[in-house]
Amino acid sequence: MIVRKGFKYRIYPNQEQQRKLAVQFGHARYIYNWGLGQSQDKYPGYNHLAKQLPILKKTSETTWLKEAHSQVLQQSLKDLDRAFQNFFAKRGGYPHFKSKRAKQSARYPQPKESWIAPDGRRIQLSKVGHVRLVLHRPLEGVMKNVTVSRTRSGRYFVSIQVEIEMATPIFAGGAVGLDLGLREFATLSTGEKIAPPQYYRKAQKKRRRLARQLSRKKLGGHNHEKARLRLARLDEKISNQRRDFHHKLSRMLVEENQFIGLEDLNVRGMLANHHLAKSIGDAGWSAFVTMLGYKGEWYGCQVEKVSRWYPSSKTCSVCGTKMEAMPLNVRIWQCPMCGTVHDRDVNAAINILKQSTAGAVENNAWGQSVRPSTDGYAGRTRKPTRFSGW
Template identity: 35%
Template structure:
């Protein structure tokens, strides 16, 4: 399995310049190739990415001699990226999945068609093939540049596949992809259901809750102030760039706080449970709802799902996605009665058939677990040997009769 480790770099001013040049070369090659493609289209010719790359390599010495100042991976990857961008565009067109445009594009192209990369908007980034760099302790060796200091050592052992160097909020990072030889262990945990929400980020079927810390919300005032400052400055001026950098740092801070919380949660859950039931939420649909959008993106449900998927694989467990139409919130987990008129405002509700009083999120999490166990009967066998299967009365109280996980991965009976 491939794993990536993102490491911050301590760069000297010369190294900063080199990285910026390499990113510039990538952007230039991408834009050159797109312009050539459009030119060929207007003449009715057909060109391939391979053909464009050959043409670029023939003329670069004469027309763009500065590309030799950086690694040759920088322009090469641009052609692969453009090829991918075209592949995505044609796939969307074929499937009729092109995004809707609010107004026609200035360049007159259809939605999803590759765009020229702008100096202001493009994220600074370039690629290094695995034979073009090496890692030794805290040192990253880059061709025509030398040794760059990494703030951490590479965490994974294995064959190094590639690296991407990118800039974010004024820092440079390297993301190193490593093919890790990893024997997937047999997971000894039981099962769990997770209910994701805005009030509580995640509620587990064992009653554990992870608070939604609403990082973006808490930092909103500063971000809004900086955004306003940016919009009042002349685009591209010195002060504009200074302000843009501050804004990027503020956003980066929020992203780090959020990632920290999510990683701690997903690691804890993936270590402790062999089968994780998770509702397959329609995040895109929820983001389209303007009232919900900020809260939903702040809780980052999609990232929770992504982390749980790869971490449970690493620990030998599995994630069972539960259909988004499954009525997890309004079905009583004790007797199966469905409260049809449950609204979003009802945090606590009583079952009219068996009289159990439910915490909305907790009940949903238990229902998700039951549904996941129904879908994966063989894991159910493993899980049920470890615990009494979810059924009613003994689970509805706060005292949990089954396994309690204290430290991640350690089971206390």
């Protein structure tokens, strides 16, 4: 099985290279925004926009576009195309214009192995030069594209996407249902509870102080820039910790199970509820669910979603009785029909598992029966600790 994987490394361009990278970023951003501007009435499609690139380079106001690697510009239109496709498929919002102040990036397609020096200490980027690189873990597979980025705090990275042959997965472990929530990040149908990451909330106090300091500095001044950098670095740290948590947990779940059922969450709708927004932003479910999806493919674990309208909390997982209502503050309840006492979230997770396996039998890729298991880790709370990369 051939899968796509990403490897991310920090790079240290010198001042000259930083200047050249700024040109690539700027031109990539210009083309993205230009393409978006051309799409105000109707998105004309990638091919239509790409055909105009050579014309733009000859137009007197935009001849400077020649300074950019031509494929970087095409990739920028590809990014725009993906943003539109996501929007059409309702996976994302309408594409935004890219700002000079946000994270910057440019992608090179079709890189060659020779781009990375044999000693692994430099990477050759077209129109930029040989940039110092720290290869903190070996690169595997065949390189497909390279994205260079600059974070808001001024750090530079390359993300190298590769195609890699993975061993045919061995199906191990059982099936598990997940109830994603705020009180617990996830409750498993086994009764296990995974505590939510609290980095953001813990860092909130510090973040408020830094934001206040920033607001007191004069715009454009040296101290303003210093304060802005401190804040950007904290934000990056928080998002790295969160991503790390998602990677560890998703890997643990797909390794231990051959089937995962979860709810199709309406995160966007929930974010509109301002009260919940901070916790949900903190939890980052949609990024986590995306990871479960692609890692499930790597490890041979089927991931199925059940409709968000399925009443997983209100239904007794033992006898199927559906309650009229189940207010959010009810954590433990007893079924009036069969007398079972339920932990709200565990009951929901069991229902999600049952419902998702019911819908998944016919497209069960490996033809084995999927059996819900409810024994094992009941009542334990743990953090994902076993981790050896992703």
